[in-house]
Amino acid sequence: MASGWAAEELASLQARGLRRYLEPLDSPQGPVVRIGGESLVNFSSNDYLGLAASATVRAAAVAAVERHGLGSGASRLVVGDTTAHHRLEARLAAFERAEAALLFNSGYAANTGVIPALVGPGDAVFSDALNHASLVDGCRLSRARVVVYPHADVEALSRELERAPARRKLVVTDTVFSMDGDVAPLADIVQACRAHGAALMVDEAHATGVLGPRGAGLCEELGLESRVDLRMGTLGKALGGLGAYVATSRRVADLLVSRARPFVFSTALPAAVCAAAEAAVDVVEKDVELRERLWRNIRRFAQGLQALGLRAEARSAVFPVVLGSPERALEVAERLRGAGVLVKAIRPPTVPEGTSRLRFCLSAAHTLGHVDLALDALGRAGVHRRDY
Ligand SMILES: Cc1ncc(COP(=O)(O)O)c(C=O)c1O
Structure with missing residues (x-):
């Protein structure tokens, strides 16, 4: 009985671009993670100081x-x-x-x-x-x-x-x-x-x-x-x-x-x-230096987003790049992934309808090279043209 209910609900989620899937890491949490044999620079973790695997x-x-x-x-x-x-x-x-x-x-x-x-x-x-x-x-x-x-x-x-x-x-x-x-x-x-x-x-x-x-x-x-x-x-x-x-x-x-x-x-x-x-x-x-490294990365990322024509403020380690529909957010996340950048699409009900986004999280463990890779991938994905 419940399987029938689930099938209905899953089909509805799928049709609206709202179904979620699990993706196991095959590595410790960190600035670079391995998923399905692929190494990706990780911008979706809340491990802001890189302590999870320290x-x-x-x-x-x-x-x-x-x-x-x-x-x-x-x-x-x-x-x-x-x-x-x-x-x-x-x-x-x-x-x-x-x-x-x-x-x-x-x-x-x-x-x-x-x-x-x-x-x-x-x-x-x-x-x-x-x-x-x-x-x-x-x-x-x-x-x-x-x-x-x-x-x-x-x-x-x-x-x-x-x-x-x-x-x-x-x-x-x-x-x-x-x-x-x-x-x-x-x-x-x-x-x-x-x-x-x-x-x-x-x-x-x-x-x-x-x-x-x-x-x-x-x-x-x-x-x-x-x-x-x-x-x-x-x-x-x-x-x-x-x-x-x-x-x-x-x-x-x-x-x-x-x-x-x-x-x-x-x-x-x-x-x-x-x-x-x-x-x-x-x-x-x-370890004051650890927080300083995080803030160096935050500032670099905020400046890079601004250079792409996006609104960004260096106020925390979280940066939304709002794209609008769930499909658009999933599509851009996939393109970034092709460039080695892991950033998950965030969709309703986590965020309000029409504001699906990529949510970038910076970490003290990122190098400036990692940060620039994400900015470059965003530019190549055409996100600077702001469709939202
Ligand atoms: C603002 C906020 N409060 C609470 C939580 C829940 O914390 P936890 O993941 O420890 O359950 C989260 C995130 O998960 C959060 O972003």
């Missing part, structure tokens, strides 16, 4: 596997909690200059767990129109009234905050928007929240390790750490591992331990993943 992170994970084994055996509240989890949480709290940090198994789990733990029926949650799907799903699961405000429009947000008759008001926003690479007007959002008695949660998934003098994200860059109630950061992107954390007050962290369902009802991260993340945070904080 010797330091690997060694920390291997040592922890030797010490703790692999599986954690249970949720943290049962018997899956280890000293490695607590060490990492203390390290992350210090890194984020927060009272506390609490681990989650992924950013998706954090966002879908935290929002319903804080707001519910009778409350309102205000969400940027371009927020990541995990924030969107967290809002839906909370059963609070969801108010979606136009992207980065703080005036509209303020108006909505003003007229919402809710018991509790929570604003949620990405800091770096995952598919556009632009940055939220955070100082103004903080002010709007203050003015209307709202709490603020930000998602720093694409800012952690990339922005801020120590790599702690946009809140750190703007000196707003103490003015944001909850800051979610991921361990699976610039930190090269898996999982996520929420930096917040001790009281909020304590509440999440009892209330956030993905925390309560899911097997804990392996201790080895925690040990690897701890090593990665040390690298992020100490």
